[in-house]
Amino acid sequence: MSDSPAYSHVDPRVEALVHDLIGRVADKWTMLVIEELSEAGTLRFTQLSRAIPKVSQKMLTQTLRAMERDGLVRRTVHPVIPPHVDYCLTDLGHGLGESFCGVWRWAEQNLAKVERARDDFDAARS
Amino acid sequence: MSDSPAYSHVDPRVEALVHDLIGRVADKWTMLVIEELSEAGTLRFTQLSRAIPKVSQKMLTQTLRAMERDGLVRRTVHPVIPPHVDYCLTDLGHGLGESFCGVWRWAEQNLAKVERARDDFDAARS
Numbered sequence: 208m209s210d211s212p213a214y215s216h217v218d219p220r221v222e223a224l225v226h227d228l229i230g231r232v233a234d235k236w237t238m239l240v241i242e243e244l245s246e247a248g249t250l251r252f253t254q255l256s257r258a259i260p261k262v263s264q265k266m267l268t269q270t271l272r273a274m275e276r277d278g279l280v281r282r283t284v285h286p287v288i289p290p291h292v293d294y295c296l297t298d299l300g301h302g303l304g305e306s307f308c309g310v311w312r313w314a315e316q317n318l319a320k321v322e323r324a325r326d327d328f329d330a331a332r333s
Numbered sequence: 334m335s336d337s338p339a340y341s342h343v344d345p346r347v348e349a350l351v352h353d354l355i356g357r358v359a360d361k362w363t364m365l366v367i368e369e370l371s372e373a374g375t376l377r378f379t380q381l382s383r384a385i386p387k388v389s390q391k392m393l394t395q396t397l398r399a400m401e402r403d404g405l406v407r408r409t410v411h412p413v414i415p416p417h418v419d420y421c422l423t424d425l426g427h428g429l430g431e432s433f434c435g436v437w438r439w440a441e442q443n444l445a446k447v448e449r450a451r452d453d454f455d456a457a458r459s
Contacts, residue, residue: 278450299446306439313432320425324404 236262236270237279241296241304244280249295279303362388362396363405367422367430370406375421405429 236259243258244250250258256267271294274280279300285291296304362385369384370376376384382393397420400406405426411417422430 276451276454277447278454299443299450302443303436303439306435309432309435310429313429317425317428321403324425325402328402328404 236266237274238307240267240270240274240280240294241300241307244294244296245301245304249293251291251293255294274300362392363400364433366393366396366400366420367405367426367433370420370422371427371430375419377417377419381420400426 239259239262240255243255247254247258252267252271255271256262256264259267262270271280271282275282277299278297280294281297283293283295285293365385365388366381369381373380373384378393378397381397382388382390385393388396397406397408401408403425404423406420407423409419409421411419
């Protein structure tokens with residue numbers, strides 16, 4: 208942002224990569240997965256899908272696969288019968304979670320203001 | 334997240350609202366609009382669409398409208414001929430931008446690690 212000294216003079220290639228990365232990591236499902244794993248430590252796929260309301264199996268699979276590829280989650284296959292798979296955050300994933308804490312705090316602190324703005328906007332148009 | 338004291342004991346209704354809000358505010362286009370307005374101050378629609386690569390007119394229109402409704406941007410219609418419309422961040426929008434700074438910093442600092450993780454992931458599957 209404007210007052211981020213680290214951001215103001217990056218070269219365009221780095222900027223493009225940051226945009227790309229932000230687009231991925233900031234999607235809703237990724238954040239909700241980070242939140243759940245951050246609280247629970249390690250979870251199986253079915254536990255994650257129960258913890259995150261409205262996520263489809265397909266979307267959760269895609270999200271976890273992209274997060275594994277980005278180095279944010281570690282997927283562990285346990286060679287038992289029947290085999291089971293679980294997920295936990297890597298150090299990189301924890302770091303991203305920490306940096307998102309500020310956004311969560313903002314959302315909590317400003318929820319009432321946002322709701323008021325929405326009511327005003329809707330009232331002005333009805 | 335796990336070490337956010339503000340988050341750990343909220344009631345489920347607040348949690349649902351935070352999830353909803355995060356889902357909206359964290360989408361890629363919203364963040365890119367915040368970034369551009371944070372740097373430029375005030376921009377017209379066409380300036381924003383040039384500044385944000387790959388955004389469609391429709392997506393930018395929807396994003397700005399949702400942001401206006403959430404109280405994040407102020408839309409000003411100037412009664413000149415031809416009339417023109419511009420956008421700037423509200424205090425609420427600036428606050429959200431600030432809280433996202435941590436995420437931008439994380440992305441910049443960890444870009445190399447994420448790229449290495451992706452290369453390893455892809456190499457293991459080819």
